[in-house]
Amino acid sequence: MPRSASLRSLRALILVRLREFYREPEAVFWTYVFPILLAGGLGVAFRSQPPEPVRVGWAEWTVGAATLRAALTSDSGIILTPFRDSAAAALALRNGRVAVLAMAAGDTIGYRYDDTRAETAPALLRLNDALQRAAGRTDPVATRREFVRERGSRYIDFLLPGLIGLNLMGSGVWGTGFSIVDARRKKLLKRLLATPMSKAEYLLSFPLAQLLLLIIEVGTILAFGVLAFDVPVRGSLATLGLTCAIGSLTFGALGLLAAARPTTVEGASGLMNLLLMPMWVLSGVFFSATRFPDALQPVIRALPLTALVDALRLIMLEGGSLAAVSGQLAVLGLWLVGGFLVALRIFRWS
Numbered sequence: 028m029p030r031s032a033s034l035r036s037l038r039a040l041i042l043v044r045l046r047e048f049y050r051e052p053e054a055v056f057w058t059y060v061f062p063i064l065l066a067g068g069l070g071v072a073f074r075s076q077p078p079e080p081v082r083v084g085w086a087e088w089t090v091g092a093a094t095l096r097a098a099l100t101s102d103s104g105i106i107l108t109p110f111r112d113s114a115a116a117a118l119a120l121r122n123g124r125v126a127v128l129a130m131a132a133g134d135t136i137g138y139r140y141d142d143t144r145a146e147t148a149p150a151l152l153r154l155n156d157a158l159q160r161a162a163g164r165t166d167p168v169a170t171r172r173e174f175v176r177e178r179g180s181r182y183i184d185f186l187l188p189g190l191i192g193l194n195l196m197g198s199g200v201w202g203t204g205f206s207i208v209d210a211r212r213k214k215l216l217k218r219l220l221a222t223p224m225s226k227a228e229y230l231l232s233f234p235l236a237q238l239l240l241l242i243i244e245v246g247t248i249l250a251f252g253v254l255a256f257d258v259p260v261r262g263s264l265a266t267l268g269l270t271c272a273i274g275s276l277t278f279g280a281l282g283l284l285a286a287a288r289p290t291t292v293e294g295a296s297g298l299m300n301l302l303l304m305p306m307w308v309l310s311g312v313f314f315s316a317t318r319f320p321d322a323l324q325p326v327i328r329a330l331p332l333t334a335l336v337d338a339l340r341l342i343m344l345e346g347g348s349l350a351a352v353s354g355q356l357a358v359l360g361l362w363l364v365g366g367f368l369v370a371l372r373i374f375r376w377s
Contacts, residue, residue, distance in 0.1 A: 036224050040232030045239065062190045063251045066183065080106045081150035084125035087111050094131065098161035104153055126150035129158075178259040179344045187252040188339035189312035191245055195271060196306065196332050198244060199278025200285060200299055203233040207286035208295040216376040226374060230367070234279025238272060245271050262342035266349050270342060270356065274335040277359045280366035281331070287374040306332035334358035 080103070085096055087109050099107050108125055110116040119125045120139065126146045128139040136158055140147045178184060210216050219229065245268075252258035260267065285302055289295040309323070310316060310332035319327060327333050338355035341347030349356075 036222075037228050037232060037235070040224070040229060041236045041239065043232070045236050062194050062248045066187060066190055066248065066252060067255065080104050081127075081146070081153045082106045082108065082125045083150060083154050084116050084119055084128035085109045086113070086116060086128060086130040098158050099129065099154070101161060102153070102157035105157060127154055129154060178257055179261075181256075183252065183256045184258050184344060185315075185340070186313065187248065187256075187258050188343050189336050191248055191271065191339055192274065192310075192332055192336040193307075193312050194244060194248060195241075195274045195335065196278045196303065198240070199234070199237055199275055200282040200303060202237065203279050203282025204286040204295050204299050205292065206233070207283070208289050208292055211286075211290055211377065212292065214377075220376045226376075227371060230283050230371060230374065233283060234276045234367075237275050237279045241268075241271055241275050258343070260343050261346035262348070266347075266352070267339070267342050269349070270335070270338050270352060273356055273359050273363065274331075274338075277331050277335075277363040277366070280363050280370065283370035283374070284366045287370045290377075306330050309333070311336055329358065331359055331362040 083099065083105050085099065085107050096107065096109075099105055108119065110119065110128070116125075116128050116139075120128055120141065123144070126140060126144065127150045130137040130139065138151060138154070140151065207216075210219075249258075249260070253260065281302060282299075285298045286295055289298060309319065309327045310330050311327075312332070316324075316327050316333060334355040338347075338352040338359075341352050341355075345351075
């Protein structure tokens, strides 16, 4: 087939993909509206604010409880809850109503707490500092405090690049996979087989159509983050755009791979869930991937979503250049080329 005819065929297929997308309200909602709602909700929930007062239990039944209470009530950063018996105090500790239980025993103060809970450490520091100062402690070294709150250290700054990567993954895999399997299920692919169009042209039309949607897809989330929460974009917009484009093509290729063989939507859905769920959990979208054991880190770093999210955070939060994210782009490139070639080889029309 002449090259001009091939390009016309590919252009027509891309237009079909775009029309299919915008005629599905669910696809538009999950691609554009849901990420904004999620970013808005989590951004407000984890907004920057002074530390909350620590919740400390006070054992009324112990000797010297009155002196203990007087020392703790002098600190406005401590919310003191009295308990008349050990059973009620144990229940409050178990349910998380208090972080530490303070008990007086003559000249000694006892602390009862669960050392595996994250809120325990700051509560212990505040509690112990209040008691030592009430007892007359003076610091041997004079100190002063300076508070610096810069963009880039908040949870919403960490979250937004992850949401962009997650959205590119979802639209690439789900948007591509379901369209192909639905067309195969309806016997539409058999009709396309009779046309001069090649298999490569048909498969290429999906990631290329996603690429045209990229400006709206990424721009909507990014603009919301910048305007609503002042999320920084310290790196080059060109580098950011190129990274998003490679990420979009990569997940489009993985969507082609997942849809290359299944003949039912249920079968394709199972394969796509098998492909996506590990990345949802492991790739550090909502919390740092370094929380997982060291033995898992090589596997996590090799996942395409991890590479994309890490690259986006480097560019947006640290001003990373193209060279700085070259390692992550190489990982994405391997998944892109490998996924597309395998999908091209095993794809079937019926």
